[in-house]
Amino acid sequence: MMKSKIMAFRIKPVLLVLCVIASLAPSFAQKPTPHTSFKPGGEWLDTDGKHIDCHGGNIIYVDSLKTYYWYGEHRGQPRGASCYSSKDLYNWKNEGVVLDKGEIEIFERPKVVYDAAKQQYVMWFHYDGNRYTVAELGVATSDKPTGPFVVQHHERPNGHESRDIGMYLEPDTKKAYIGYAADHTNRTIRMVELSDDYLSTTTNDVDIEAHCEGPGILKKNGTYYLLTSGCSGWTPNPATYYTAKNILGPYTKQGNPFVGDAGNNSFNSQPCYIFKIPGYKDAYLYMGDRWNGGGRPDSQYVFLPITITEDGKMELHWYKEWDLSMFTPVKK
Template sequence: MNRTVLLIFLWIPFLVFSQSPTKFTGFHPGADWLADDGKVIDCHGGNIIYVDSLKTYYWYGEHRGEPRGASCYSSKDLYNWKNEGVVIEKDTIETFERPKVIYDSKNDRYVMWFHYDGNRYQIAELGVAVSKSPTGPFELKDHFRPNGHESRDIGMYIDPKTKKAYIGYAADHTNRTIRMVALADDYLSLTENDVDINAHCEGPGILKYRDTYFLLTSGCSGWKPNPATYYTATNIMGPYSSHGSPFINDLENNSFNSQPCYIFKVPGFKDAYIYMADRWNGGGHPDSQYVFLPIFITESGKMELRWYDEWNLSIFNRN
């Protein structure tokens, strides 16, 4: 074997090793986040669920590369994610946005709700799909306007005790308001328990802390970030009171250059909430970054988010 060939063989293991994905030990808001395949995670505007029987987290979101639709990633620690692929393709759906998945333990199935629309946002409906596996494929079951109202950006909240589920949706022309609607027990349909929260905003995220519900939203400025507003109520259906932006030392007044999509309550910790948000950079690009930050509720009942270049779950107290 000549010297050149020998050198090539010696370099091959190094190249394979050097291209292996980074092992993450925490969150790095706004930085590129790589999955197990070494590619940037493409999973936007979605949510995370934890399936206790599988001891696994599943992250769903818009897959903005090809094929368009919803992607799924799985993880054991919330830092390192395995690419499970596209679990539903948008196919004939012109606009597929903001997928939110809930696990139906009674029927052992996974239900996905999302914003179903045309390319000019004129349809403004909710879509619903179902799968027997967390990694799909999901089958489209229906799409409609909830109780006759336009619906665009959506958020979701599941009561951990009662298992009741709710969708907060940006409603009516130009997202003039946020409405809250209760899902039926089968999670595949809606009830008529549907109220106007009277908040001109979008990108809703919802959490419950003690006896208070917190609704975190962005303003309506398209792909451009803006100062968020949070609202509180003692009943998830309202009425809600506005409290301004929860972002501390947000120098550019744009929610740390992000837009909320979901609030994930981490199991195994006391009052551990993660702000899930996208950094769109002026458009819905496949490589748009993510901003995950801890949410804290002060003793006086205020929501606060601070910037961290890096953080991990040790910031929270375990149960």
């Protein structure tokens, strides 16, 4: 009996040391190796080593903070809009859920624009209910890029159903436009101009007459390029782009811009936004989601450079890995 008590006494200090080491283990965990490039469709971890959960959104650059902010659907808990910040577009810090969807049944495709006059950030998003029958645009605002965003109102723009949305900000006039999949399960794309404070839609609202969704918009040499996906739910499909001399159209169908797309499915992705990267000449970033059959927290991203050729054609080529050195810096 005495022997067993002595052995027990000797073992307890060892267990105590092991417990202390275990409790300190997280503090010794190494940060993930910083990213120096884009790897489309691959594992993309934030600065904490966790999968980036930020889908169907957009990126803005806040010059006063010298920081990029990436907004998107947070598919984990709580559901809503997430925000990540970066200094280089490769490495992203999780800023948390900046809008908790609360009682909103379906919250999708948030797009953020900054109103310099009111010094506030305005988020537009697809607001919907069960079976996508509500089909509205929602609006939320925040005084900071990292939120929290507060929902202001939601409605059908000029009475039209609205689901997938894209956004374009005219750099010279600061006019903002939303392209939205509209009417009868996305029968067409409409383009609507926003008010000067970005808080409401105007009656400047036109039918592009294209049966598609997932719109992304860019402008080069006076021509607007509207990139869209087909309507096949969570399943990827071949993309189509349209061109126009006025953002409100009329638009001309041009074809599929994805070159060498063996699967004929936009490199297994769906467009959500086109970001013009500041500091570079004609640096257009395709932001695509790889949904893998459904919107899950671990869905991947396909970020690729967009080329507008000398004869005005849009092209996207696949790169297993690439970086911003592909673009030409603008001389200061």
